Structures are given as C-alpha cells and as structure tokens.
Amino acid sequence: MAGHSKWSNIKRKKEKTDAKRGKIFTKLGREIAIAVKSGGPDPEVNPKLRDVIAKAKSANMPNDTIMRSIKKASGDAEGESYEEVVYEGYGPGGVAVIVESATDNRNRTAADVRHYFDKFGGNLGTTGCVSFMFDKKGLILIDKSTVESEDDLMMEALEAGAEDFNAEEEYYEIITDPSDFSKVREALEKSQVKFISADLEMIPQTTTKLTDEKQIEMMKKLIDNLEDLDDVQNVYHNWEIPEEE
Incomplete structure (x- = not known):
C-alpha cells in the first residue's frame, strides 16, 4: 500500500478531529451504542466495545463521556436506535469510495450521501460495485518517536498475531x-x-492518482463533505493523496 498516501489521510483526519472534536465524540457515541446493542455493555466480554473504547480514548474522549454513552445505550430501550449502512460509489476520475454510516433514518442518510456524490463529480453506485477493490484489515499506526526498539515492537506484534509490519518515515504500520x-x-x-x-x-x-487540478479539488470536497455528515462514520477511498496534502 502507499504509505505516504495513508499518512496524508491520517494527518487530514487528525486536523479535522482537532477542529471538530464535539462532532467526533457524537460519532464515537454512535459506535459505542451499536457495539453495546450487539454485544452488551461489559467490555470484558464484548471485544467490539473494547475496541471502540480504545478508539475513543485515543481521540481524547473523556472517560465519563464514554461511560455515559455505554450507560445510555444499555439502559435506554426506547432511545435512538442506529443501524450500520454502507454506501459505495465513484468520485472524480473513477476513484473508488466506500461510506460507512450509523443512522436512525436510512432515507435521510442515502439522500445526503447521494447529494454530495452528485455535487462533487461522482456517482453513487450499487452495493458491491467497489468493495471488491478493498480488503478489510485491522490497521494500527504507532508513533515512531515513542518506540525504543523497532525489532522488539515487530516481534511483539507478530507474536500477537499481526500479518505484516512496516516501518514508514514517521510511523510503524x-x-x-x-x-x-x-x-x-x-x-x-x-x-x-x-x-x-x-x-x-x-x-x-x-x-x-488524479492529475487534473479540478478533479483533485472536487475529490477533497467530496471527502470533506461526506465526513462532515452526522450519519457518516468513515469514508474510505483509493485516491493517492498528493504528498503535499
């Protein structure tokens, strides 16, 4: 995979996270709710919930906010109920795009997602139209500056069951x-x-790779607007983001 492209994407996401922390916490709250509904409120026996809690902590979500989200999801039977819906389509220049959502209103979310695909030079496709171009994997990025020994980290990861370990310029993948x-x-x-x-x-x-400046600008806007939708949890794509991004 293109390491610099992934790193550029991570940096863009971090900047958005720092700027819109409240919205990120809302989305994490939905992930917690879905995890609780599917496997219960005890992270000791619900690995999906453990993973979401770890993700929430890495985003600096306060512990009391995490616990309130778990309590709300486990105790409020008549509260909001979210389902996970995935949309697939193409961005400018044929870039493959996958949009993961957590929604309480499929019609609203589908209309919003379709609107931005249409507005920014793409088109929403059918289920399966681009997902075959992607592999679902666990992906962990670790800050190089916090690692004392690359060899020890690699052995620890592989012994725990990792498939691959890569040393990039600023992080371990x-x-x-x-x-x-x-x-x-x-x-x-x-x-x-x-x-x-x-x-x-x-x-x-x-x-x-996109070379047309207009397509590049439209692709940026498509990703940014999709990520800003309240119902959207994740946006994946196969665009090789320019390194200066």
Missing part, C-alpha cells in the same frame, strides 16, 4: 486480520507506545 485485531491491539497497548490510530479499515488493493 501494523496490519492484522480482522479476527486478530483486538488481540494485537491489546498486546501492544501494554507497551509504552503512542497509537496514532487503531481501527478496522477498508484498505485499497491499488490506488488511483
């Missing part, structure tokens, strides 16, 4: 099978290292 993600993440958490991100992601098998 650890890839896992989805079924091993929680085990690997929890093993690495015991080390005093800083996670840049740790989540299940759709990783593109190949990337698409």
